[in-house]
Structure formats: structure tokens, C-alpha cells
Amino acid sequence: MAEESKPNKSGKPNKPNYQIWIVTAIVAVVVGITFFSKSGSAVVISYNRFEQMLLSSDVAKVVLVKNQDVVEVTLKTEALANAKYSKELENRGPMSLPGGPHYKFKIASIDKFINDFDEAVAKMSSDNKIGYEIVERSDFTSMFFNFGFIILMVFLFWMLMRRMTGGGGAGGQLFNIGKSKAALFDADSKVKTTFADVAGLEEAKEEVKEIVDFLKKPEKYTALGGKIPKGALLVGGPGTGKTLLAKAVAGEAEVPFFTLSGSDFVEMFVGVGAARVRDLFKQAKEKAPCIIFIDEIDAIGRSRGRGQMPGSNDERENTLNSLLVEMDGFSTNAGVIILAASNRPDVLDVALLRPGRFDRQISIDKPDIIGREAIFKVHLKPIKLKSDVDSKKLAAQTPGFAGAEIANVCNEAALIAARKNKKKVDMKDFQDAVDRVIGGLEKKNKLISPEEKKVVAYHEAGHAVAGWFLEHADPLVKVSIVPRGAAALGYAQYLPKEQFLYQTEQLIDEMCMALGGRAAEEIVFGKISTGALSDLERITKMAYSIVSVYGMNDKIGNISFHDSKQSDYNFTKPYSETTAQLIDEEVKYMVEKAYERTKKLLTKRREELNILASELLEKEVIFQQDLEELIGKRPFENQTTFEAFANGQSKKKKTGKEKIEKLKTEVKTEVEKEEEAKPASKEG
Numbered sequence: 001m002a003e004e005s006k007p008n009k010s011g012k013p014n015k016p017n018y019q020i021w022i023v024t025a026i027v028a029v030v031v032g033i034t035f036f037s038k039s040g041s042a043v044v045i046s047y048n049r050f051e052q053m054l055l056s057s058d059v060a061k062v063v064l065v066k067n068q069d070v071v072e073v074t075l076k077t078e079a080l081a082n083a084k085y086s087k088e089l090e091n092r093g094p095m096s097l098p099g100g101p102h103y104k105f106k107i108a109s110i111d112k113f114i115n116d117f118d119e120a121v122a123k124m125s126s127d128n129k130i131g132y133e134i135v136e137r138s139d140f141t142s143m144f145f146n147f148g149f150i151i152l153m154v155f156l157f158w159m160l161m162r163r164m165t166g167g168g169g170a171g172g173q174l175f176n177i178g179k180s181k182a183a184l185f186d187a188d189s190k191v192k193t194t195f196a197d198v199a200g201l202e203e204a205k206e207e208v209k210e211i212v213d214f215l216k217k218p219e220k221y222t223a224l225g226g227k228i229p230k231g232a233l234l235v236g237g238p239g240t241g242k243t244l245l246a247k248a249v250a251g252e253a254e255v256p257f258f259t260l261s262g263s264d265f266v267e268m269f270v271g272v273g274a275a276r277v278r279d280l281f282k283q284a285k286e287k288a289p290c291i292i293f294i295d296e297i298d299a300i301g302r303s304r305g306r307g308q309m310p311g312s313n314d315e316r317e318n319t320l321n322s323l324l325v326e327m328d329g330f331s332t333n334a335g336v337i338i339l340a341a342s343n344r345p346d347v348l349d350v351a352l353l354r355p356g357r358f359d360r361q362i363s364i365d366k367p368d369i370i371g372r373e374a375i376f377k378v379h380l381k382p383i384k385l386k387s388d389v390d391s392k393k394l395a396a397q398t399p400g401f402a403g404a405e406i407a408n409v410c411n412e413a414a415l416i417a418a419r420k421n422k423k424k425v426d427m428k429d430f431q432d433a434v435d436r437v438i439g440g441l442e443k444k445n446k447l448i449s450p451e452e453k454k455v456v457a458y459h460e461a462g463h464a465v466a467g468w469f470l471e472h473a474d475p476l477v478k479v480s481i482v483p484r485g486a487a488a489l490g491y492a493q494y495l496p497k498e499q500f501l502y503q504t505e506q507l508i509d510e511m512c513m514a515l516g517g518r519a520a521e522e523i524v525f526g527k528i529s530t531g532a533l534s535d536l537e538r539i540t541k542m543a544y545s546i547v548s549v550y551g552m553n554d555k556i557g558n559i560s561f562h563d564s565k566q567s568d569y570n571f572t573k574p575y576s577e578t579t580a581q582l583i584d585e586e587v588k589y590m591v592e593k594a595y596e597r598t599k600k601l602l603t604k605r606r607e608e609l610n611i612l613a614s615e616l617l618e619k620e621v622i623f624q625q626d627l628e629e630l631i632g633k634r635p636f637e638n639q640t641t642f643e644a645f646a647n648g649q650s651k652k653k654k655t656g657k658e659k660i661e662k663l664k665t666e667v668k669t670e671v672e673k674e675e676e677a678k679p680a681s682k683e684g
Contacts, residue, residue, distance in 0.1 A: 413430045475624070
């Protein structure tokens with residue numbers, strides 16, 4: 001009984017694997033032809049040996065295969081019992097035919113064989129004389145081996161084509177290679193993600209909601225003469241939620257939704273990418289109104305002519321040209337809306353970004369503290385939490401985190417709690433998860449000598465003290481000398497302020513804080529170590545940005561040598577060698593000045609430096625509260641973003657009401673003044 005096909009994860013029965021059956025059939029044919037052919041298992045002998053068998057009266061039948069120049073010899077039954085024959089014939093294998101032929105030999109000429117055979121028979125007695133039979137036979141074995149190579153090559157080419165085109169299905173056949181690979185989601189296979197699952201992207205959600213609303217209620221917009229945008233490009237860094245937003249559109253829109261990646265158009269054969277683009281839009285027109293989502297469109301949408309050899313034919317450019325024509329060519333695509341996502345909009349072709357193709361570019365940036373709190377609330381729902389878990393504090397401790405990183409933090413916290421056999425996840429688990437995401441895996445068993453540990457403690461204490469007593473530096477949250485990651489022997493976490501504009505004083509203070517570790521080593525030990533590598537990289541990049549990018553240097557002036565349209569691998573400098581030397585001198589002077597300032601600060605605060613280093617050597621981890629107890633509060637009143645966010649909500653509301661009342665009073669006063677002025681003017 002044939003085994004029934006079992007359903008796969010999607011609930012649909014698995015398709016039978018025809019490739020296995022085809023291979024099995026070919027092997028069976030080869031085995032059958034080889035072993036069941038008439039002369040395939042006969043033992044090859046010489047004519048002299050045949051003549052001896054003939055004179056010994058052991059031969060029962062002789063068959064001359066005329067078209068093959070082969071003579072087949074069948075022995076008598078009593079002769080088969082002879083030891084000299086039985087030993088030879090038993091090695092023919094289990095597939096040999098018992099009735100013969102048992103032996104065979106090749107002949108040079110049929111006439112010569114007949115003459116030799118007649119002479120040999122003449123020597124035999126009259127009772128034992130035999131004749132021969134002449135036949136013509138098709139040799140399937142030789143036919144197979146003559147044409148087998150061609151058959152095998154055709155079969156291997158067919159298998160290769162199936163592999164390259166993604167296996168079975170519409171795109172898996174040899175003649176369907178130009179078919180689109182887009183996955184279709186409609187009423188039968190609806191996506192469950194909705195806009196409620198997307199947090200922290202309120203502005204972007206409003207943009208795509210309008211597209212969904214137009215598809216549901218087109219008369220609302222067309223009644224006023226408006227047209228829906230043909231395409232919208234989602235632009236943002238990795239992990240910011242571009243694909244998630246597209247999934248929400250697929251879940252909310254009650255229209256067919258085609259989704260595929262930009263790399264699905266790329267193929268090794270010429271013209272396949274353009275053919276797949278045309279087939280995709282053909283399917284979309286049949287399902288209109290519908291939405292097409294192309295993820296990572298930069299795989300085919302890069303600027304044409306960049307990095308191409310003169311006279312060469314770039315298949316990717318042909319695919320892009322086909323996409324441009326389909327998006328806004330002579331043919332109309334009414335009801336087909338295109339969404340695309342890319343984290344590299346700078347490399348996209350300008351023709352792709354013009355109005356009429358991608359009318360809107362929806363920017364999806366990393367969330368601010370309010371957006372991070374909303375994202376944390378979404379990812380905290382399925383987790384069993386203790387009462388001390390505060391989404392606001394988590395949002396404040398993860399500045400610069402994207403949505404994917406926040407999801408990773410929540411998952412890591414649950415795994416850490418499960419590893420410790422806890423029933424619920426507490427705030428300590430989330431702090432450990434944040435540390436792991438930022439600094440890497442904690443390595444408590446890493447062997448560090450006491451001398452190195454002391455250097456690391458003073459290095460991290462130098463960062464902490466410098467940041468604590470610098471006005472514009474970020475406040476410290478946590479300092480640890482537990483090794484993390486590949487090479488980090490210490491780790492300090494700060495709570496930066498959510499801001500978009502930085503002044504020169506803020507950048508200089510950040511440089512001084514980064515130099516605090518190396519300055520502390522020189523002050524305490526009189527020598528420096530290699531532990532400041534990452535700090536020096538950050539300082540150098542910041543100093544060059546101050547001088548040559550932001551125009552914050554007096555000698556260079558208000559000039560920026562940064563070109564946002566150029567790639568990172570631009571080998572030409574937009575300035576002379578004299579200017580380059582001046583930039584290097586100013587950067588070196590700025591870093592040296594910041595280093596001397598940091599050394600003076602730490603020399604003045606040497607007592608606090610020793611206290612923090614000793615505490616780190618004892619506890620290995622200290623927090624902001626410990627710093628306040630050990631060296632006092634910061635001598636500055638600057639509120640952090642979290643403090644302003646947590647404590648300033650009610651004040652903001654109250655301030656808003658006061659402004660409204662004040663505005664009403666001012667308006668009322670102005671009206672009263674006008675009323676008083678009117679009678680006076682009449683009397684005059």
C-alpha cells in the first residue's frame with residue numbers, strides 16, 4: 001500500500017518527490033539492460049577453446065549473431081556438471097540466465113567462421129555432429145552506452161535548472177524560469193500582524209495607513225480629484241521596523257499583497273530578472289487593486305553605470321530598466337501600489353526615486369525614549385514580569401537601540417531568568433540583558449592577573465570620575481570590570497541625553513571623558529597600556545569631525561569637506577596637501593589639549609579616583625547610587641532625558657494650561673482696550 005503524503009507545517013500536503021522516482025527508474029533500466037541482455041553474462045573465450053568444446057561433444061547449441069559478429073555457445077546439461085565448466089560459470093553472478101548462452105567469442109569474418117566450423121564438425125563422429133543458427137539481434141546494452149552519456153547530461157542539466165530556479169512549483173520548471181517568485185497573501189492566507197503590533201513608528205504608520213485607507217475607500221479621495229501615490233519607499237537603518245510595517249500593511253489591507261525580495265529578481269541567465277519583473281506586474285494587474293512589497297530593493301535598484309566596465313552588459317541594469325518602465329511607463333497600473341524597503345537610499349538610482357514612481361520616502365529612524373517605551377510595552381506583553389520592571393527605565397537605559405535590539409533585550413532577559421530558575425523576570429535580568437547586548441557575553445572565568453585587574457579598575461574609574469565632574473558629559477549609570485565580549489576587560493554604561501544638536505563644549509567634554517581612562521593610567525602608574533584602543537578610535541573620529549566636517553575649528557573656518565552623496569570608499573580629497581597638514585595639526589592640538597585638561601582634572605580628584613578604583617576591585621560592579629555615596633552628587637543640575645521624561649509630564653500639562661489661560665487674558669485685555677478706544681475716537 002502506498003504511503004500517503006503527510007501535511008507540512010503550512011497544513012498543505014507535501015508534493016511527491018518525482019526526482020527520486022526518475023533516478024530509481026534510470027538505475028533499474030541500466031541494471032535490467034546490463035544483466036538481462038542475452039550475452040551480457042556469458043564468459044568470453046577464444047575460437048580454439050570453442051573448437052575443443054565442440055570436439056569434446058559438450059556443445060548443445062551454436063548461435064551466430066550476424067549483425068554483431070558474435071557467436072554464442074550453449075553447453076549440454078551433463079557438460080555443465082563438469083568441474084572445468086562449473087567453476088568458470090559460477091562467477092557470472094546471480095543475474096545470469098541458467099539456460100545459456102554460457103560462452104561467447106568474437107569472429108573476424110562470418111565466411112571464415114563457417115568454413116572453420118564445417119572443418120571442425122567434419123572431424124566429429126556422425127552421432128555428435130551439430131549445426132549452427134544465424135540470427136540478427138538489437139544490442140540494447142551497446143545502444144544505451146552509446147547514447148547514455150547524452151541522456152545523462154540532459155538529466156543532469158534538468159536537475160541543475162530545478163535547483164537554480166528554486167525547485168518545484170511555477171518557478172521551478174525549466175520553461176518557467178522567468179516567472180515571478182512573489183508570495184501572495186490574500187483572503188485565504190492572511191497575515192496576522194496589524195498596526196497594533198507596530199510601536200514607536202507613529203508618523204510612518206500614518207503614511208501607510210493612508211495607502212490602506214485609499215484601497216478600502218477610494219471614492220473618499222477620488223471625489224476631490226486626488227490620486228493615490230504609486231509607490232512609497234521605507235527608508236531606515238537595520239532593525240528599525242521597515243519589514244514589520246510592511247507586514248502590518250499586509251495584515252490590515254483587505255486586498256491581495258505580493259511580497260518578495262530584491263534578490264529574487266537576480267539570476268545567472270540573461271533576461272530572467274526583467275522577465276520576472278514583467279510577470280510580477282502582470283499578476284498584480286490581474287489581482288488589482290493590490291499592493292506589491294519589494295524588500296531590500298537596493299539589490300536591483302542601484303545607480304546605473306556605477307562600477308561598470310565600458311561596453312559590458314549589466315543584467316541588474318536591465319532588471320532595473322524593466323522595473324522603471326513597469327512603474328511609470330505607457331502601460332497603466334491602476335490600483336497597483338508598490339512599497340519598498342531599503343537601508344541604503346544613497347545608492348539607489350535617481351530615476352527610481354522621482355515622483356511618479358516612489359512618490360513618498362517614509363523615513364523610519366531609531367526611536368526616541370517615548371518610542372522605545374512603546375516598543376518595550378509590546379515586547380513585554382508575553383513575558384511574566386515582576387512588579388519592579390519599569391518600561392520607562394528600560395527605555396532610558398537603551399539609548400540608540402532599534403526595535404530589533406529591544407526585542408533581543410526582552411528575549412535575553414527571559415532566557416537569563418529561566419537560566420536562574422526564576423518564576424518571573426525582574427529588573428536585574430533586564431539590566432544583565434542590556435549589558436550583554438551592548439558589551440557582549442560576560443566572561444567571569446577569564447584569567448586576569450591582579451596587576452592587569454588593577455590597571456582596568458583605575459582605567460574605568462578614570463572614565464567615571466572625568467564624566468562625573470565634567471558639566472556636559474553624559475551621566476554614568478554603571479561601571480564594571482568584569483570581562484565582556486572578545487577583548488573588553490572593562491565596561492562603562494552612560495545615560496546620554498536625547499538630543500540632535502551638539503555644541504563645541506559638549507563634544508570637547510565627551511573627548512575628555514573618553515581620555516579619562518588613559519589619563520588615569522599615566523597618573524597612577526606612570527605608564528600607559530593598550531586598553532584605550534576603542535577610546536582613541538572614538539576620539540580621533542570625533543576630532544576630525546569637529547575640524548573637517550562640522551566647521552567648528554577657528555583656523556579651518558566654516559568649511560565642511562564632507563559630501564553626503566559620496567561613498568565611504570572615496571579615495572580623493574577635496575582639499576590641498578597644505579589644508580590636509582593643517583587639519584592634522586589642529587586635530588593633534590585638540591586631542592593634546594583635551595588630554596592635558598583631563599590629567600589636571602584627575603590629578604585634582606585623585607582621592608575620588610582612588611576611592612572608586614578600590615571599590616571596583618572589591619565589588620567589580622558599581623552603580624550611580626554607589627557613586628553618589630562614595631564621591632558625592634554631581635555638581636551640576638542638568639536633568640537627564642529620563643528624569644525629564646519621568647518627572648516632567650505633569651509639569652508640561654500644567655504649563656500648557658497656564659499658557660492657554662495667559663493667552664486668553666491677553667486677548668481679553670486687547671479687546672477691552674479696543675472697546676475703550678472707540679468712544680474716545682468718536683468724541684474727538
